[in-house]
Amino acid sequence: MKTMVKASIIKNLEIAPGIYEMILLSKELVETGFPGKFVNLYIEDGQHLLPRPISICETDKNQQTLRLIYAVIGKGTKKLSIMKEKEEIKVLGSLGNGFSVGRGNGKNIVIGGGIGVPPLLELVKQLEGSKTVYLGFRCNPILVEDFKKYADEVYVATEDGSEGYKGNVLELMEQHQAKGDMLYSCGPKPMLKAVADWAKENNIDGELSLEERMACGIGACLVCTCKTAEKEGEDWEYKRVCKDGPVFSRDEVIWG
Amino acid sequence: MIKPSLKINIAGVEFKNPVMTASGTFGSGREYGEFVDLNKLGAVVVKGVSSVAWKGNPTPRVAETYGGMLNSVGLQNPGVEEFVKKDIPFLKQYDTKIIVNIAGKTVEEYCAVAERLSSEAVDMIELNISCPNVKEGGVCFGTDSQMAEYVTREVKKYTKQPLIVKLSPNVTDIVEIAKAAEAGGADVLSLINTLTGMAIDIHKRKPVLANIVGGLSGPAIKPVAVRMVYQVAHAVKLPIIGMGGIMLGEDAIEFILAGATAIAVGTANFMNPRATIDVLEGMEGYMKQYGYQEMKEIRGKLL
Numbered sequence: 001m002k003t004m005v006k007a008s009i010i011k012n013l014e015i016a017p018g019i020y021e022m023i024l025l026s027k028e029l030v031e032t033g034f035p036g037k038f039v040n041l042y043i044e045d046g047q048h049l050l051p052r053p054i055s056i057c058e059t060d061k062n063q064q065t066l067r068l069i070y071a072v073i074g075k076g077t078k079k080l081s082i083m084k085e086k087e088e089i090k091v092l093g094s095l096g097n098g099f100s101v102g103r104g105n106g107k108n109i110v111i112g113g114g115i116g117v118p119p120l121l122e123l124v125k126q127l128e129g130s131k132t133v134y135l136g137f138r139c140n141p142i143l144v145e146d147f148k149k150y151a152d153e154v155y156v157a158t159e160d161g162s163e164g165y166k167g168n169v170l171e172l173m174e175q176h177q178a179k180g181d182m183l184y185s186c187g188p189k190p191m192l193k194a195v196a197d198w199a200k201e202n203n204i205d206g207e208l209s210l211e212e213r214m215a216c217g218i219g220a221c222l223v224c225t226c227k228t229a230e231k232e233g234e235d236w237e238y239k240r241v242c243k244d245g246p247v248f249s250r251d252e253v254i255w256g
Numbered sequence: 257m258i259k260p261s262l263k264i265n266i267a268g269v270e271f272k273n274p275v276m277t278a279s280g281t282f283g284s285g286r287e288y289g290e291f292v293d294l295n296k297l298g299a300v301v302v303k304g305v306s307s308v309a310w311k312g313n314p315t316p317r318v319a320e321t322y323g324g325m326l327n328s329v330g331l332q333n334p335g336v337e338e339f340v341k342k343d344i345p346f347l348k349q350y351d352t353k354i355i356v357n358i359a360g361k362t363v364e365e366y367c368a369v370a371e372r373l374s375s376e377a378v379d380m381i382e383l384n385i386s387c388p389n390v391k392e393g394g395v396c397f398g399t400d401s402q403m404a405e406y407v408t409r410e411v412k413k414y415t416k417q418p419l420i421v422k423l424s425p426n427v428t429d430i431v432e433i434a435k436a437a438e439a440g441g442a443d444v445l446s447l448i449n450t451l452t453g454m455a456i457d458i459h460k461r462k463p464v465l466a467n468i469v470g471g472l473s474g475p476a477i478k479p480v481a482v483r484m485v486y487q488v489a490h491a492v493k494l495p496i497i498g499m500g501g502i503m504l505g506e507d508a509i510e511f512i513l514a515g516a517t518a519i520a521v522g523t524a525n526f527m528n529p530r531a532t533i534d535v536l537e538g539m540e541g542y543m544k545q546y547g548y549q550e551m552k553e554i555r556g557k558l559l
Contacts (some may be wrong), residue, residue, distance in 0.1 A: 216281075217526075222312065
C-alpha cells in the first residue's frame, strides 16, 4: 500500500562530502519499507516540481523511523540537504519492487557501489544465511561499520586507495575469490553490468537494483524505462524502473 | 445555499464535472486509482494509443526545468488491441467517461485506430496531431492547417464517437489551425499540447534528454495556454478542453473564464497524485464563494 504522509525530519546531516543522512519519523512508511524499495520526497517550493526518488537505507520498527542516504547532485537534492530537523516533508511510499529476501540457498553475496550502497543495508539486515559484502567507492566509504553489524564479512575498495583495496569492486571480489549462490547488487550502471556478467559466468542467480530519472514514481508517466529481455515475438521491451523495478533479475536487464 | 452543479455537456456527452486528465500523464488511470476515486473524475483521457505497439524514445526521457518539466517519452504504448483488451474493461468499472487519445504516423494509421475503437465502449476520441516527440507522431499534421483539416476529415469518417482534435502550441497562429480542424469536422478542440523545449547539462556539455528536445509542461506554460484558449475560444464555435500547467482549482477557473468548457490536469499529477481531486474541490470552492450554480455562468465570462 502506498501512502502520502507528512513526515517529520529527525535528522538531516552530511555524513561524507556531498552525502547526507535523513531520518524520518513515520509509522506508515516503516511498515511498507521493505529492502530495495524507495520513497518519493516532495520539495514543494514551487520550482522543483518533481519528487526526488530516494532508496530506503534502513527501517527501525521500534523507533518508527526511516533512514535515507542521498547524494546532493543538483538543485533539488541541494534543497533537501538544507531542510532542518523538526521540519516536515511530504513523502510518498513505499514505492517499487524490492529485493526478494531468501531466494538463494543461504550463501549471499552483496555488492554495492557508491550511492548504490545504502539500499543494501536493510537487505543485509534481513537476509538469512551467510552474507559477504563487497563495497566500492570512489573515495570516502560510507556505512561500512553498519554493514559489519549484520554481515559475516565486509570488504571495501576505493578507487583512490584511501581506504581498503585500491581498485574497483570487481577486482576486490576477484581478490577474495567471491563465492555464493545468490547475488544482490546496487550501484552505477557500468558496475551493475560487470556484476551481471560476472554472475552469469559463475552461474549465480542474482538481483540488481537500477536507477533512472523519474517523474511520477508510480508507473504512469513511462519516463524511467529500461530495456529488458522477453516478451513473445520481441527481442526486448521497456519496463518501468519505478514500478516493475527498481530491482530486476540479473538476466532480465539488457545493457545498452 | 444549493450546492453548485459542475455538470457539463460537450458534443452531446454528459460529464459529471469538467475535470479530465491530460493524455500521457495518467496512463489509463490504473496507477492513480490507488490515490483518487476515479468515479469522481469527469473523464479519464488515456495515454496515446497507436495501431501497433510503439517502444518510445531512449532514456533519459525527462528533465526538470524551472516550474516545469521536459519529457520525450515518444508515445510508448502497447498498441490498440492490447489497450482494448486490458484498459477499457478496467476503466468500465468506474463511473467516468473514457476518452482515448489516438496517435499515428500516417493518416491511414490514425483512421485504423479510430475505426478499431468505434465499436468499443469509448465516449470520445482525441486526435493527437501535436506530439512533439515523435517525428511522425502527428506534429506535421498539427502545424499545417491544410494537413490538420485533411487528417481531421479523414479520421472523422471512421469514428462513431465525437472527435476532439488536440492542438499544438508550436505554431505561428494557433487560431488558423483551430479553424482548420473545425472546417475538417472536429467536434471539440483540446489545447495546448507541450511546447517544444531543450535543456543542456553544462557539466557533460550534452543535452539532458536522449532525444535532444522534448515537450515542456507544468505551471511554466500556463500563461501561454490561457492566452491560446482565449484566442481560440473567440475564433471558433467548438467547445474547448483547456490544459497547460493547471495545478489548482484557481488555475482551472482561469481556463474556464478564458472560454474552456472542460479542463485537463497533467503534470500536476506527478507532483501530487491527488491533483485531479484537489483541482475539482478548488473549482467547487470558487463556485460556492461567488454563488454560481452552473458552469455556464462563468464560461468565457470575462468582465
